[in-house]
Amino acid sequence: MQIDIITIFPDYFREAFDYGIVRRACAAGLVSIRAHDLRAWTNDKHHVVDDRPFGGGDGMVLKPDPIFAAVESLTGARRRETVAAGKRVVLLSPQGRPFTQATAAELAQSAQLVLICGRYEGVDERVAEALVTDEISIGDYVLSGGEPAALVVIDATVRLLPGALGSATSATNESFSDGKLDCPQYTRPPEFEGMRAPEVLLNGNHAEIARWRRDAGLDKTKRNRPDLLK
């Protein structure tokens, strides 16, 4: 998989992929990740990427022309309709559809993923209207820029690439994979400051452990995320 990030702060990503599963996936050749400076697709002397909003108001808006040029040079397409099958062009935006484990699994199927990071008041709407295949929000809050959202999308997506996780079953045992949260985990010591790990996890009976894990995952889902069970 090829991941291309379009940003006005490419240095933000300098060491971001040097850790853990994403680093291993890069080293194994499962994914290649590049951050591109949007200013490279400007034609003026000052490399201007933003302008004042039509209609007035505070702040600046990222201009459409450098973004269309960037996506065209990275994907060969200048409109959503002509983006080749297997390629996804994503605008990160609080106004997008919510990013979930299912979205990560969808994106993990692509051969190329282009992520557009907004800044300031956001991105000229013609990018969402005509250029991108997906407009995605990582949650109901407003970040200062799309860069942290790109990191979230990349991490959740890359760990789902075949071969990225140590064990082939890891991703299927995790929270959200079967519509509920994962079970709580414990490790040594068995007793810590008067709190005991559940005895069932220490007795070596695999059938009982599996039953306890399923029930404990359900209990935790009822407590923290009842919406998942509806």
Ligand code: SAM
């Ligand atoms: N004026 C916009 C609004 O209220 O909808 C917010 C713009 S925000 C300050 C600047 C950029 O941060 C956005 O263009 C987007 O790329 C990114 N961003 C902010 N919140 C986000 C979220 N929840 N998910 C994904 N990207 C987000």
